[in-house]
């Protein structure tokens with residue numbers, strides 16, 4: 586049985602209050618109303634007669650809720666045709682959220698629309714006295730998201746990586762993570778003498794191959810990490826079983842999407858394959 590309230594399981598309609606065109610294919614919708622979401626949680630976005638898809642909460646301040654999405658397929662392209670004042674169905678919030686302690690030194694690694702929940706997390710955690718380093722990565726400059734918002738936050742240092750070198754570091758954002766974790770290793774002389782501040786946790790949201798690398802780099806440095814894992818979701822609250830991961834069968838909509846690196850390391854399919862809407866295995870493309 587699900588412990589999620591019936592209220593969250595049923596869609597409610599919310600009015601689009603504002604729209605921001607982030608890039609050619611990415612939009613942010615601000616909805617009039619809060620779902621009480623925490624950073625890392627997701628909502629099921631419903632367009633009657635079209636489809637219902639999971640999307641991360643990009644922001645929830647108790648008064649309004651934001652989502653940031655790519656218009657890439659049937660449902661998301663239809664969603665992108667909506668305008669200010671239109672109604673959209675939302676259910677949730679669902680799933681686990683990122684966990685931090687006051688005053689921690691945290692590194693956030695964001696790829697694609699993962700920059701949106703990472704911004705939500707940065708904003709909440711700096712409010713708890715945390716010091717944040719955010720690494721935002723994209724194929725090229727034109728695909729980078731949430732830079733202005735992240736730069737405007739206090740106690741946040743922003744690092745940018747692009748594959749083509751059109752902005753920031755030329756290469757993967759995970760290469761910057763490796764360098765940041767090497768600056769003040771936990772067991773180093775400087776860390777023990779308090780001359781530098783070791784990283785307490787790494788949080789990440791983005792493409793699965795990136796998450797896998799984040800897990801490996803963090804584990805090698807002995808730093809705990811939390812990752813947002815995506816699987817095909819239908820009900821959103823643990824009944825249908827579509828989003829289970831091999832071999833343990835944990836449900837990404839209930840025990841995830843945010844899981845620790847330790848749990849991720851036990852999931853044999855992580856970085857290898859996922860299942861489609863019929864449960865059929867699909868390999869991730871090797872890049």
Ligand SMILES: Cc1cc2nc3c(=O)[nH]c(=O)nc-3n(C[C@H](O)[C@H](O)[C@H](O)COP(=O)(O)OP(=O)(O)OC[C@H]3O[C@@H](n4cnc5c(N)ncnc54)[C@H](O)[C@@H]3O)c2cc1C
Nearest residue numbers: 638639640641653654655658659660661698815816817818
């Ligand atoms: C926890 C979670 C959070 C997500 N957050 C965001 C977000 O913040 N912004 C964003 O743009 N996208 C997000 N997605 C992806 C989003 O749910 C859809 O995959 C995407 O909008 C494309 O769907 P489509 O129907 O338009 O495209 P389609 O062409 O129909 O599908 C394209 C691909 O999207 C995936 N997909 C489609 N439906 C689902 C579904 N119900 N559950 C999971 N994957 C699906 C499948 O891999 C499919 O092959 C998230 C997914 C998950 C699981």
